[in-house]
Amino acid sequence: MEEKWNLGTQAVQGAYRPKNAEARVLPLYQSTTYRYDTCEELARVFDLEQDTPMYTRLANPTTDALEKKICNMEGGVGALATSSGMAATTLAVLNILKAGDHILASSTIYGGSFTLFTTTFKDLGIEVTMFDPDSSKEDIVKLAKPNTKLLFGETIGNPLVNVLDFEKFSAVAKEIDVPFMVDNTFATPYLCNPFKYGANIIIHSTSKYIDGHASALGGMIVDGGNYNWDNGKFPCLVEPDESYHGVSYVEKFGSSAYIVKARANVMRNMGMTASPFNSYLTNLGSETLHLRMDKHCENALKMAEYLKNHEMCTWVKYPYLSDNKYYDLAKKYLPKGASGVLTFGVKGGRDAGRKFIDSLKLVALVTHVSDARSSVLQPASTTHRQLSDDELISCGVSPDMIRFSVGIEDVDDLIADFEQAFNKIK
Numbered sequence: 001m002e003e004k005w006n007l008g009t010q011a012v013q014g015a016y017r018p019k020n021a022e023a024r025v026l027p028l029y030q031s032t033t034y035r036y037d038t039c040e041e042l043a044r045v046f047d048l049e050q051d052t053p054m055y056t057r058l059a060n061p062t063t064d065a066l067e068k069k070i071c072n073m074e075g076g077v078g079a080l081a082t083s084s085g086m087a088a089t090t091l092a093v094l095n096i097l098k099a100g101d102h103i104l105a106s107s108t109i110y111g112g113s114f115t116l117f118t119t120t121f122k123d124l125g126i127e128v129t130m131f132d133p134d135s136s137k138e139d140i141v142k143l144a145k146p147n148t149k150l151l152f153g154e155t156i157g158n159p160l161v162n163v164l165d166f167e168k169f170s171a172v173a174k175e176i177d178v179p180f181m182v183d184n185t186f187a188t189p190y191l192c193n194p195f196k197y198g199a200n201i202i203i204h205s206t207s208k209y210i211d212g213h214a215s216a217l218g219g220m221i222v223d224g225g226n227y228n229w230d231n232g233k234f235p236c237l238v239e240p241d242e243s244y245h246g247v248s249y250v251e252k253f254g255s256s257a258y259i260v261k262a263r264a265n266v267m268r269n270m271g272m273t274a275s276p277f278n279s280y281l282t283n284l285g286s287e288t289l290h291l292r293m294d295k296h297c298e299n300a301l302k303m304a305e306y307l308k309n310h311e312m313c314t315w316v317k318y319p320y321l322s323d324n325k326y327y328d329l330a331k332k333y334l335p336k337g338a339s340g341v342l343t344f345g346v347k348g349g350r351d352a353g354r355k356f357i358d359s360l361k362l363v364a365l366v367t368h369v370s371d372a373r374s375s376v377l378q379p380a381s382t383t384h385r386q387l388s389d390d391e392l393i394s395c396g397v398s399p400d401m402i403r404f405s406v407g408i409e410d411v412d413d414l415i416a417d418f419e420q421a422f423n424k425i426k
């Protein structure tokens with residue numbers, strides 16, 4: 001029944017259905033472990049014959065409820081929560097790739113993911129080729145190698161706010177027969193369902209809009225159950241896992257093979273587990289996801305239009321502005337709105353931008369995006385501080401860029417705060 005509910009209902013009630021006289025709110029199971037009556041029953045749990053929790057590194061009832069909710073929102077076959085968004089990306093990739101394999105990734109993905117791929121994975125022997133996501137399908141296909149095992153993109157790029165061309169990416173993935181993994185953090189399942197457009201695995205940093213209140217780090221991996229792992233490229237899912245009594249995930253778990261292995265093998269061995277308390281907070285925050293996203297989108301579009309018409313603003317990028325390069329893609333894949341993040345520059349460039357940020361009173365300078373409170377950051381002087389001006393431009397971050405995460409406050413107060421800050425740099 002829950003699978004059929006619309007997203008707003010899933011957000012509010014999807015995670016947890018209390019029985020008679022049970023707690024109305026999803027309880028926090030702050031326990032590492034679980035008691036069993038008999039050795040025989042616990043052995044069944046170890047053998048993956050019985051799906052009940054035995055140790056919180058692998059499963060916890062609070063986290064389990066959050067996983068089911070996000071899974072149903074995305075329309076997947078299973079989900080696994082992790083300690084952070086970076087942990088989700090790491091686990092999602094290491095579940096199927098090993099030394100000697102190759103990743104094709106969009107160059108405009110989140111900086112943390114970019115560095116994970118180009119340094120840590122490289123050190124582990126996994127190669128990556130980054131490409132411009134606006135390249136043609138043919139040009140991307142040409143970059144594939146015999147050892148390519150994954151195509152990776154981001155629905156809305158952080159911080160470039162570029163929109164992914166799902167049709168092109170899924171056509172590339174089909175042509176070279178590799179899974180298509182999408183970071184759907186900025187869009188959330190409310191604004192975009194990547195599985196509808198050919199994605200096979202979705203990851204989230206729930207630290208952003210899904211929690212929505214900047215109170216809990218977390219990540220989520222959702223399996224679309226729609227990739228044929230038995231094509232010779234992924235023996236780890238097909239051949240017996242000797243560390244799990246010789247189980248073949250594909251044989252035993254069919255379309256859920258990927259997500260079962262992610263938990264039973266990589267999570268068991270690496271332990272980047274979501275804290276039950278963070279799952280509790282994230283679930284509470286997610287109950288208003290649909291309401292918040294509508295307001296984020298509405299406020300962001302108003303702020304983008306305000307900035308576009310402001311004499312002190314030199315440029316503004318927001319996919320829902322009709323002159324934006326990604327407008328058509330945004331209308332196609334993000335029909336309810338383009339999220340709450342936009343970027344802009346001010347007259348006087350980098351230095352004036354710093355003064356503008358320092359002058360804001362309501363909108364705060366923080367290293368975060370996508371929560372209820374409006375915030376700004378100048379990537380060139382913070383997250384991208386080590387890069388030269390030329391390097392900044394080559395990765396699409398102009399030295400004067402201000403990233404603005406528009407919150408759900410009253411937009412008139414945001415405009416008033418911007419007005420007084422613009423007056424300080426005139």
Ligand SMILES: *Cc1c(COP(=O)(O)O)cnc(C)c1O
Nearest residue numbers: 084085086110158185205207218
């Ligand atoms: C923040 C972010 C991440 C990393 O998530 P953490 O929870 O901070 O580890 C990954 N992808 C995107 C798009 C993000 O914005």
